[in-house]
Amino acid sequence: MTRQPKYSRSPSPSAVGMPVLGRRSVLRGMLAAGAVTALPSLTACGGGSGGGDTTTLSFGSNETGSVFAEQRQAMADAFTEASGTDVALNAVDHNTFQENISTYLQGNADDVFTWFAGYRMRFFAEQGLIGDVSDVWPLEGVPDSFKQASTGNDGKQYFVPQQYYPWAVFYRKSVFEENGYTVPTTLDQLVDLCEGMRDDGLVPFAFGDKDGWPAMGTFDMINMRVNGFDFHIRLMSGEEAWNGPEVKAVFETWRDLMPFHQTDSLGRTWQEAAQTLQRRESGLYVLGTFLNEQFPDDEDDLDLFTFPEIDPAIGATAIDAPIDGFCMSADPDNPEAAREFLAFLASAEAAAAAETTGLPFISASDTADTSGYSALQKKSAELVGQAEHIAQFLDRDTRPDFASTVIIPSLQAFISDPDDIDDLVESIESQKQSIFVD
Structure with a gap:
């Protein structure tokens, strides 16, 4: 039987990919993906105002009511387990997030939020609407080609990659x-x-x-x-x-x-x-x-x-090789925790947490466990790993x-x-x- 999802533009890695055949057992007993509440509008949980609750990290996500939302919650839970920092997930449906992103970034953006590499990241970086995360780099297992895709016009990094497809x-x-x-x-x-x-x-x-x-x-x-x-x-x-x-x-x-x-x-x-x-x-x-x-x-x-x-x-x-990942608010309430969370999101541990949900997933980190990958996933990872330059696809690069x-x-x-x-x-x-x- 064929499957026919409808895409009005090039699909995001978080919406397509190769199903992971096996699930990790290392975090299975530790993680329980919490219920994700869809908010009626793109409003942050408290990040970005420069004076909110610094004991909780706010995490903006562009998915609700799906395995993709569960993935974000699983990673947030894994970070809390490892660091002791609570993560409040602000999950909004994809279209609302996309259509209101400029207002969101100019207002009260979450400390960390989901976004894309390439032009769409550079555009907001040049306007000063997302934070410089150069000090998070280098990221273990993340190749230089991904760093290039995470770099703004000023040579600084404004993005942390997590998953992709070639x-x-x-x-x-x-x-x-x-x-x-x-x-x-x-x-x-x-x-x-x-x-x-x-x-x-x-x-x-x-x-x-x-x-x-x-x-x-x-x-x-x-x-x-x-x-x-x-x-x-x-x-x-x-x-x-x-x-x-x-x-x-x-x-x-x-x-x-x-x-x-x-x-x-x-x-x-x-x-x-x-x-x-x-x-x-x-x-x-x-x-x-x-x-x-x-x-x-x-x-x-x-x-x-x-x-x-x-x-x-x-x-x-x-x-x-379109890359999904994360950015930081230009003015996070909890900048230290935001940077720690970003580094975690690019790690093998975050990839393991994501795969407990069964999400189609190829990690940006070559240190992630690939034992459950299909042959096509492994070949895809090999192809991207050999690339010297990674473009994000035309409708993301312009x-x-x-x-x-x-x-x-x-x-x-x-x-x-x-x-x-x-x-x-x-x-x-x-x-x-x-x-x-x-």
Whole structure:
């Protein structure tokens, strides 16, 4: 049976992932996830006012009434058990949290709260609305690529990562074995593989962009291979021109690969595209590891590789791996406890507490116990661990309004007519100029 969750934008790691097959026993007897009360609005429990209750740490969470809320409570309980500091969880439903985040941060934000790495973190850091947590770093077991994703424009850290999932090129191991295919490491090898798959009656790339955001992953991959990670981040931040030769080269490369993609993709959801990979009708799929939702009975046949190198001078060391984690209020009531809690949230102990809830989870810390991970989880962790640079996915690395009102329709226009690149990039740049204003 297939599962079809609906996402209006790229899904959060806390909403998708690989189920953990085994649960930790080390904390099972110690933890009891408390009931989480949904609050009617995004109001802190007392953090951020500079003069509240300093014996209790307030913890803002963007999930209610689900296993994800239980996970946050379990981690809070584990921290209390270890430190003696009480943690008051302020759980608000996801949409309310997202829609009111600016007001929340400008008002009475909790000492620690859930948020995202990348542009969405840097945006509020630059406004002075979240706290500098550089002194929490380095974090044991958390690689430098995650630190880079946690760093603001001023070079300071404002974020602590906890979990993630990578985007990659997925395939069925059995299809590769039956046809003698090998994993490509260069663009030429990828094209040869696609031609071979087409000759064998397969559609090389499954592709579905009905929801608008899946195609962003392909753009990200190609841009980071053609122009490099630094250019990609500057482009997402509005600092590079969309109508320059660099971005044109991205669309030209993608145009050359488009004949290997499923046609009529704008009428197909990512789940429907994934099902063609599941049925062995297509051979490859660029997506996040939540793809496994469409393989409930044969996930073990799924494997992945990083998008191949295009320019040898740039290589293939940058990937998309959206990261969920935590920030600190700009003015926490309990700054010392907040920093201790943040360090704990990135630890193997917090990962163990989270997994007592059975949450889909890949820890940002390579010291976390992975004995219960599936083969796909382990391969995902290995892929991210080898990456030198981690992007957060297009709609997290740029302004949300730019991603939704400009990039989604522009990429869908490109998919419909991949030959009209000049007009496309001129249109994107013109609209960018009206959105990225000082």
